Amino acid sequence: MARNGRRNANRPGRDGAVAQLPWRTIANPYAPLEILSADQLEAIHEASMEILEDIGIEFLGDDALDLLRRGGAAVDRASRLVRIDRGLVAEALRTAPSQVELTPRNPAHRITLGGNRINFSLVAGPPNVHDGLRGRRAGNYRDYCDLLRLAQSLNVVHCLGGQVVAPVELPAETRHLDCYLANVTYTDRVFNCSAIGAERALDGIEIAAIARGRTPDDLIESPAVLTIVNVNSPRRIDGPMGEGLIAMARHGQVVVVTPFTLMGAMAPVTLAAALAQQNAEALAGVVLTQLARPGAPVVYGAFTSNVDMKSGAPAFGTPENAKSILAGGQLARRYRLPYRSSNSSASNAVDAQAAYESQMTLWAAVMGHANLVYHGAGWMEGGLTVSFEKIVLDAEMLQMMTEVLVPIQVDEDSLGLDAIREVGPGGHFFGAAHTLARYETAFYKPMLADWRNFETWREAGGQTATQRATALWQRLLADYQPPPTDPAVAEALDAFVRRRKEEIARRAA
C-alpha cells in the first residue's frame, strides 16, 4: 500500500503553479475484472494455437525467418508463412520475464512493467497537433518540444511514447535522432525507440545509454527504452518491424508486441475471433523476441477495437474496445506477461465524447490490470492528432484513476467514532477536530474540474473544461523546469547525433 505513496497531498506547487499529485509508483491493489470464464479463455487460447500451428503468420524479414527456422518453427520460404507449434510458444513463455524495470536518465523516474503496476505514457505517433489557440496543424519540431515540456511538467505521465507528433519538416532519415535528443533534453523519463528497422532502434538505445552515462552493453542488464512492434494484422510482421524487434531484443530492451486488430477490418467482426487472432499475433512476436535473446523483456500488447461498419472508420472507447481490453488482460496474465493497453477516443474535439470514450478505455485498462497504458495522455481523432488540451484532460482523469487505486484506510483513527459522537444530529463536521486535522489532504484536488456554484462560475467567465485546459497547459509550459543535465553528457549526446547525421548523409550521397 505504501507503494502508492503517502496520502494524496496534492503538491501545492510554486506560487500559482498548477496543483498536481506528486510522482508516484502506481499499483492496482484490487482484483482484475475477469470478463471471460476459464473455459472461454482456454477456447481463445486453443484457437490462437490453431492459428499459429496450422494457419501461420507471415514474416517478411529474412532475419526473422532465419531465427524462426533455427528455433524450430516450420518456415515456408516461398510464402514466408511460419507455423509455430505450442512447444515453441511454451519455451518462449518460459524465458520471457513477467516483469521488467526500465531506468531513464533520472533513476527516480524508473518504471516497472508487470505485476499490478500501472504506468501511463504520452500519446505516440500522431501526424497532426492541435490546441485551442492555434488550431490544427501538421506536426513540427517546435510543437514536439513543447509537448515534451508539457509531459515533463505532469507527474502522472510516467513515460513518453513514440514520437508525440511527427516533426514533418525535418528530414525523414534523421528525424528520429532529433526526436531522441529532444526526449533526453526536455524530459528525464523513459522513452520509446522507433522499431522501423534496426538502425533507428540502435540509435535510440545509444542515446538512452549516453544520457545515463552508460554504454549500450550496460543497458542489457538495465533496460532503458521500449518500442512498439505493431503487427500488420492480419498475420503479418513486416520486414523493418521484425528487424527492429530483433535489434531491441538482442540488446535487452523492451519490445511491446501489439497486433493492430480493428474488428471488421484487420480482424474478424466477432470479439472471440479478433482476440484469438490478436493472441496468435502477439505470441508470434513474443516467440521471436525469445529466439533473438532468451529472457529479453517483452510485453503483450492489445489494441483490439472495432470499425464503424457504415464507413470503415476506426472507433475507439467503444463497448467492444472496453471488453477486448479486459479480455486481453486475462490473456496476458495467462502467459504471465506484462500487459499493454491504450487510452483512446475517436472524437474530433476535446469534448464530452473525448472524455467518455477515454474513460471507457481507462477503466477497462485499470480493471484489466494493464501495466502500460499507452497513449495515456493527449490522443484524439483516433490517433491522428495530439492535443494540448487533451493532455491536460487526460492528466486529470489519470490522476483520478490513481486516487481510486489508493486503498481505503480503515482503522480506529479513520473510523472517527469520536467525531461522529461529537457532532450532533443535523449538525456539521466543518469544525470538528477530526476534520481540521485532515482537511488539507483528505480529498483529491482537481487540476481541471471546476466545483464552484453556477453563479460564481458564470461570473468568472463560464468556461468549459476544454477552455480551462487551454489556460492550464499555458501555465504548465510557463512553469516548465528542464531536468538538469551534466554538460559533458549534453556534449556527448550532441556529438553522437552529429556523427550519426553525417553518416546517414554520406550514405545517402
Next chain:
Amino acid sequence: MARNGRRNANRPGRDGAVAQLPWRTIANPYAPLEILSADQLEAIHEASMEILEDIGIEFLGDDALDLLRRGGAAVDRASRLVRIDRGLVAEALRTAPSQVELTPRNPAHRITLGGNRINFSLVAGPPNVHDGLRGRRAGNYRDYCDLLRLAQSLNVVHCLGGQVVAPVELPAETRHLDCYLANVTYTDRVFNCSAIGAERALDGIEIAAIARGRTPDDLIESPAVLTIVNVNSPRRIDGPMGEGLIAMARHGQVVVVTPFTLMGAMAPVTLAAALAQQNAEALAGVVLTQLARPGAPVVYGAFTSNVDMKSGAPAFGTPENAKSILAGGQLARRYRLPYRSSNSSASNAVDAQAAYESQMTLWAAVMGHANLVYHGAGWMEGGLTVSFEKIVLDAEMLQMMTEVLVPIQVDEDSLGLDAIREVGPGGHFFGAAHTLARYETAFYKPMLADWRNFETWREAGGQTATQRATALWQRLLADYQPPPTDPAVAEALDAFVRRRKEEIARRAA
C-alpha cells in the same frame, strides 16, 4: 445471458428516428469489485453498530418514535435519540427482501431491484432546467412534461426519479398531484413518490394504482412505486421523511433509504468514518421500514461524496465518490439488500468534466453492483439543474455500459477460424462471409458519438458532442409517441386529482 436480450441490434427506428438499443433487462454478469477487505468491511460494520447501539439516531417524528419503542429500541423521548441494538437490526434484515419487482402501468417496463440487475433512473429533484437553445431557467411544468417525454423516448431510462424538475409556478401543496399525473400520462415507467409526509406518498400510490386499474391494496403484493428517504445527516431522520417512509412501507412500496453523507460537511472527512455513518443511518431506516411492515421492500442507498474543502461546495464524480460507491455495494451485499447509487457530476456545463465525473460514478456503480443508478440521466451542477443535453449524453453512456455487460460470446462460430484462414496476411475482413453475415449488428451503434474523420466532421459543421446532443433531444421529442391510455383510466386519474386538489384547497381555506 439471455437476460440481456439478443445481440445488440440497435433499433433502426422509424424513418430518420434516433437509433438506440431496445428496452432490455440489464444484468451484470461479472463479479463485483471488492474495494474493502473482509476485515475492513467488518470493522465498518462494527463501527456502525456502535453508532446505532451507543451514539444513537435522532427521529423527529412521533410515529417513528412509537414504532421504534414498541419494536424494542431504546427511545429517549426528550432528545428523540434512538438506540437500536444489533439484534433489532438482524431481525429487520431477516424480513427485508433481497429483491423486489416494481410494475408500472406498462408491465413490459417492469424493473427488478436486487441480485445482479441494474436499472437507470431519470434525474430527480433539480430546481433548474437547462438546454442549449433556451439557456438556464427555473423549473416549470412545461419543461417537466417535455423531460418526461424525452425519458419515455429513451429505452435505457428504466424508471423516473422524483420530480425531474420542480414546476415552481404550480401551487406547492398540490404540485405533487400534477407531477404524478404527468408521470402516468407521458410515460409508462415506474415513478417515484415524494416521501415528504404520508399524504404525498399515499397520493402517489393511489395514482399508480389507478393507472394500473388496481387499488392501493392490490399494490401491496405488487409494488409499483418507490421513494427516496434522505437521512438528514448526520444521524437525523426528520418528521415528514419518517412519516413518508412509514406510509410507503405500510403499503408495501419501495423505500430507498439514502443518507446524505457529504464527507467533510454532513459526515466525517475520512472514508471509513463516512461509510460507518452512512451504514448506521441506512440501517436505521431499514429497521423502521420493517417495524412498519415486516417484509416491506427497502433498498440500501448510498450517496457518500466529498465537499471541496476550500469552499464547502459539494463535489461529485471524485475518486472518493467512486470508492464510496464501490464500498457501499459491499455493505449492501453484506446485508443482502438491493443497492442504490447515483450518476453524478458537479460540472456547470455539459462538457468533458460532466462526462468524466459521470463516468467515474457510472463505472463504480456498475462494478459495485448497484441495482438502481439513480439520477442516471440528466444530472448536472451537483443536482441543481437538469439538462436536456446531459440526458442525451447520459443515455449514450448508459447504453455503452449495458453493452459492456453483454458477455463475450465464445463458440466455434464466433471464433471464426474459417474467416481467419480465408483472409491472407495483410488483407482485410470487410468482404469476408463471416463479416457480411454479422456486420449490421456486430457493434454498438452510438447515438451521440461522431466517428467521421476530421475533414468530414469539420465540413459538416464541426459540432461538439454537446451541440449534437441539442439536435438529438429535439429529434427525440419530435418523434415522441405517448403511451396508449384507456380513456376510462384517464378519466379516473383526472377525477382523483380533481378531488384531491379540492380537498387540499378546502383544508387550506
